[in-house]
Amino acid sequence: MNNMTDRLCGLFFVLFGLMLFFYLIPTQIETVDYGAIRPKTMPQILAVIIGVFGFILMVKPADGSNLQPMPWGRSSLIVAVLSGGLWLISLFGFIFMAPFLALVLMVIMGERRPLWLGLGVVGMPALIWFAVTILLERPLP
Amino acid sequence: MPELSIVLAGLADAFTLTNLFFVFIGVVLGQFVGAVPGIGPVMAMAIAIPFTFGLDALVAIGFLMGVNKGGLVGGAIPAILMNTPGTPDAAATALDGYPLAMQGKPLKATKMALFSSITGDTFSDLVLITVSAPLAVLALRMGPVEVMGLIILAFCVITGLIGNSVSKGIIAAALGMLAATVGTDPQHATPRFYFGYFEIYDGLPLAAVAIGMLAISEILRRMGENAGVIKAGIAIRDTGNPADQRISWAEYWSCRYTMLRGTIIGTILGALPGIGSTAAAFMSYAGARQASSEPETYGKGSLHGIAASESANSAVMGANLIPLLTLGIPGSVGAALIISAFMIHGIQPGPLLFEKQGQLIYGLFGSMILANMLNLLVGQIGMRFWIKVVSAPETIIFPTALLLCFVGVSLASGGIFGIAIMLIFAVLGFVMNALGISVVIFIIAFFLGPRLEESLSQTLALLNGDVWALLNYPIALALVAMSAVTLVMIRRKSRT
Numbered sequence: 187m188n189n190m191t192d193r194l195c196g197l198f199f200v201l202f203g204l205m206l207f208f209y210l211i212p213t214q215i216e217t218v219d220y221g222a223i224r225p226k227t228m229p230q231i232l233a234v235i236i237g238v239f240g241f242i243l244m245v246k247p248a249d250g251s252n253l254q255p256m257p258w259g260r261s262s263l264i265v266a267v268l269s270g271g272l273w274l275i276s277l278f279g280f281i282f283m284a285p286f287l288a289l290v291l292m293v294i295m296g297e298r299r300p301l302w303l304g305l306g307v308v309g310m311p312a313l314i315w316f317a318v319t320i321l322l323e324r325p326l327p
Numbered sequence: 328m329p330e331l332s333i334v335l336a337g338l339a340d341a342f343t344l345t346n347l348f349f350v351f352i353g354v355v356l357g358q359f360v361g362a363v364p365g366i367g368p369v370m371a372m373a374i375a376i377p378f379t380f381g382l383d384a385l386v387a388i389g390f391l392m393g394v395n396k397g398g399l400v401g402g403a404i405p406a407i408l409m410n411t412p413g414t415p416d417a418a419a420t421a422l423d424g425y426p427l428a429m430q431g432k433p434l435k436a437t438k439m440a441l442f443s444s445i446t447g448d449t450f451s452d453l454v455l456i457t458v459s460a461p462l463a464v465l466a467l468r469m470g471p472v473e474v475m476g477l478i479i480l481a482f483c484v485i486t487g488l489i490g491n492s493v494s495k496g497i498i499a500a501a502l503g504m505l506a507a508t509v510g511t512d513p514q515h516a517t518p519r520f521y522f523g524y525f526e527i528y529d530g531l532p533l534a535a536v537a538i539g540m541l542a543i544s545e546i547l548r549r550m551g552e553n554a555g556v557i558k559a560g561i562a563i564r565d566t567g568n569p570a571d572q573r574i575s576w577a578e579y580w581s582c583r584y585t586m587l588r589g590t591i592i593g594t595i596l597g598a599l600p601g602i603g604s605t606a607a608a609f610m611s612y613a614g615a616r617q618a619s620s621e622p623e624t625y626g627k628g629s630l631h632g633i634a635a636s637e638s639a640n641s642a643v644m645g646a647n648l649i650p651l652l653t654l655g656i657p658g659s660v661g662a663a664l665i666i667s668a669f670m671i672h673g674i675q676p677g678p679l680l681f682e683k684q685g686q687l688i689y690g691l692f693g694s695m696i697l698a699n700m701l702n703l704l705v706g707q708i709g710m711r712f713w714i715k716v717v718s719a720p721e722t723i724i725f726p727t728a729l730l731l732c733f734v735g736v737s738l739a740s741g742g743i744f745g746i747a748i749m750l751i752f753a754v755l756g757f758v759m760n761a762l763g764i765s766v767v768i769f770i771i772a773f774f775l776g777p778r779l780e781e782s783l784s785q786t787l788a789l790l791n792g793d794v795w796a797l798l799n800y801p802i803a804l805a806l807v808a809m810s811a812v813t814l815v816m817i818r819r820k821s822r823t
Contacts, residue, residue, distance in 0.1 A: 192492075195762050199498055206505075215519045222787030225512040225519055228504070228780050235501040239494045248492030248763075256761045257551030264550050268729065268750055276743045280734070288726045295553050297722035306723045314734055327737040327746065 196244030203237025337689025353393020361401020368398020384672035389694030403440040411542035416604040423632030434572040437710040447638030451645030471785035476806030503772030513781040532740030539752030582634040593642025604643035611639030
């Protein structure tokens with residue numbers, strides 16, 4: 187199983203290297219035909235390195251490496267909440283949306299105590315607002 | 328050679344109550360701001376400069392020095408206590424600091440960081456005070472070819488951080504360098520991989536990438552692992568052993584060679600414009616691990632790991648001022664801000680500075696030493712405070728840390744777009760950690776990549792196809808030879 191993870195990982199990097207070399211670099215970098223190092227040179231070298239070492243990883247997986255146990259489900263949920271929160275912040279501003287974002291995150295983590303919820307939802311965003319807007323005189327996002 | 332009366336007058340200016348007060352305030356502010364992910368000492372200095380308009384030149388610059396030095400110490404605090412570095416240069420500190428804190432020894436870890444940071448900083452300041460002029464001349468001789476040699480050496484030293492899979496280590500480095508190619512290329516200013524987003528024309532912001540990959544990805548993991556059970560942000564076990572909460576002289580002294588290596592690396596890199604403290608910290612860490620007779624203890628709470636990183640990143644600070652004070656060339660963004668503070672107060676940095684403003688410069692040196700002493704004092708108290716703070720429930724620590732990262736990255740890298748980049752790299756860091764691909768190597772390569780490409784293109788232009796012309800660059804050849812020796816040593820060590 188460990189070997190299979192590394193093999194699949196290697197296969198991904200081979201495909202990524204190929205896509206980088208044959209699709210992304212030609213479409214995302216303008217062609218310049220002069221100079222010691224052209225804009226495409228470094229990305230092309232890196233694409234080759236990624237592809238070649240991806241291939242090596244595929245045919246010769248590392249000893250003792252494995253897929254680290256990670257909380258994929260809950261972490262994905264938190265990423266989704268943060269992304270949604272960021273979108274709302276971009277619409278309504280940090281000062282209005284930060285308390286809601288903090289509340290959702292605290293509830294997901296299992297916090298139900300009113301005092302701690304109050305501190306996290308009102309106290310900390312207010313402290314950030316005071317420190318950034320009043321003391322530092324910088325705009326919040 | 329300056330007259331003794333000027334030196335003494337300068338030092339006397341530094342030790343006035345007014346100066347002491349403002350350096351103290353600067354240190355407190357710097358330590359606090361350094362502990363907030365994303366903000367860091369450079370931004371704190373940028374914000375603080377307008378407040379110094381009404382102050383005397385020495386007091387103003389002493390205050391800014393306090394902010395900068397305090398920020399370097401402060402950056403290590405969240406790195407150790409929460410595995411979320413406040414500044415990119417504290418990322419290497421987290422590698423051993425956090426495991427040590429998780430063993431119930433957060434005070435031991437933070438004190439080691441504090442002591443080694445002060446040691447590195449003081450050593451670097453002494454170098455600045457005593458031999459800044461000859462070092463500046465040497466630094467001036469470091470042209471593109473020599474910088475290229477130095478970056479090659481940095482990459483070779485850092486290969487010591489590659490784990491059990493060389494392929495994954497090289498892929499991590501290539502991905503980091505690839506991310507660094509986003510934006511305009513250094514030679515032709517041609518846009519690359521910007522996908523229509525003009526916000527990344529100048530490249531991906533380091534603060535967003537580093538905080539996303541190092542701090543947010545860790546917070547995502549910790550929050551994901553929380554299954555509704557409310558725990559403290561950091562568990563401080565009462566081991567019943569007071570030795571677990573302090574650093575003994577024997578422990579400090581056992582790290583003397585590690586700190587000496589770190590301070591030398593930091594001082595040399597600090598004297599060179601553009602290399603920076605992040606590279607110094609990782610080079611020192613990798614070098615210490617290679618030189619250690621117990622490399623397997625690194626990454627598991629080794630005091631040497633903390634000492635290596637902190638001594639190096641703090642040593643950069645004093646050395647950054649060497650080209651600034653002697654030649655008027657800023658070696659970093661922080662040094663550039665110091666130059667602007669000089670100019671605001673009508674002082675022109677450069678070769679004549681020592682001659683025309685000798686008393687002020689020796690006052691500045693006195694303020695720097697004063698700031699180091701105050702850093703030690705404030706740090707002793709401040710670190711206990713921060714440990715109390717992160718002993719609060721995770722349910723408040725992590726959401727607050729996320730909000731602070733949002734604000735910090737928004738301030739550092741220009742608004743919502745920077746935060747979006749931070750989230751993207753947080754997910755990338757999370758996946759890379761799961762697959763055992765080193766995030767640390769990615770970050771170092773991301774940082775060094777643009778410098779490598781720029782110096783490579785300049786070197787090729789200078790050599791103009793003539794390989795033998797390299798013989799005209801003995802420093803560069805020595806650095807390349809050192810790189811080869813380093814690789815051989817690392818290979819031998821990994822076999823044994």
